[in-house]
Amino acid sequence: MNKKVVMGLSGGMDSATMAAYFLSKGYEVFPVSFDYGSKHNQYERKTAEQFANYYNLKLQKVELPFIGQLFKSNLLKTGGEIPEGHYESENMSQTVVPGRNIIFISIMAGYAWSIGASYIAVGVHAGDHAIYADCREEFIASMNASILNGTEDKVRLIAPFQNLDKAGILEIGHSLFIDGYDVGVPYQFTRTCYKDQELSCGKCGSCQERLEGFQKIGRQDPIQYEE
């Protein structure tokens, strides 16, 4: 096994923290930005690019137009309104994109095998589990077995933040040290909002969960919110 890791870089705080986490451990990081037709993609990808540039990483862009064509979700341009309110509430389940993580992981597995990277990593965390089946521990475990079986044991799947909440991830993020950089993840180059607008709304379940995380660790979120 080598120290190369392929990972999704969504523009959000979880995957950003994970990228920095692996960089701080001396890994070579190969970030991938997926465009699956979400409403917020243009802002997400721009943010992911800013983050990748900060650490001098090459962001691989992967377009998945079939998701909008085949799948139904309010997170997609082809779907209905994004609900407001808390992440764990019933109506947030309208934002599930069926099998999104399964697909991302599979593509990363093939890519990792192609470039000879031993690992693929996903930034799923404890807060994702309630709504997203393909973020739960048993899914990650069986998917790791599938990836190992499907790649002649060349690639394995890891989810280092799987038992942390947003606050736990932010705690780690603020203490990471990477040679030549300031201590801590540049959270100004991250964006969590599900809405189709430049400034984060601060109200959708995703924004609320982020803001609660910063509050819990007693730090100011460096990004600007609407009003």
Add this chain to the structure above:
Amino acid sequence: MNKKVVMGLSGGMDSATMAAYFLSKGYEVFPVSFDYGSKHNQYERKTAEQFANYYNLKLQKVELPFIGQLFKSNLLKTGGEIPEGHYESENMSQTVVPGRNIIFISIMAGYAWSIGASYIAVGVHAGDHAIYADCREEFIASMNASILNGTEDKVRLIAPFQNLDKAGILEIGHSLFIDGYDVGVPYQFTRTCYKDQELSCGKCGSCQERLEGFQKIGRQDPIQYEE
């Protein structure tokens, strides 16, 4: 569980037989044609369309341009020459597209979940096992667990031909009965060749395996070969 099944329809004889197999059992079949940038795709897809039309199925077309962009394989337009010779020989491993099946299965899982189909099916068979890790029994088993876990137990993966060889599949195919159709799969609307040409070459590993299958069951392959 309902009688709806999503499956890849490659244009080849295995997936064609599988589609007919499920139709003969009264399933509603949702075929998907993946374009992953293979050299032979234009002929494959045309054949898959002819086959789908024969049974009045709607073929869902999914484009995967990222495979040619990220992955290396001689099966791809972006790769080297397709080797001739027997399927099981060393040089056929140059035709492996890393993680191709993992990716197809994942996309079909999300699609099946979206349309409320209980099953996804793949036409892998015993002859695929030697070269393609993501066609082996242990991969299918762990991937089924992953799909179940990732879709709230809504979708399961089946591989009905997993222990058959080409001849076994052809035996089944020639005996299938579907209301309103002739007995047997219309193999004239299938194509197995890996080469980038209208007429099948009869020489690549894939053609050879098909021809051996027909020979073994004592039937004539209805498609036309070069020279």
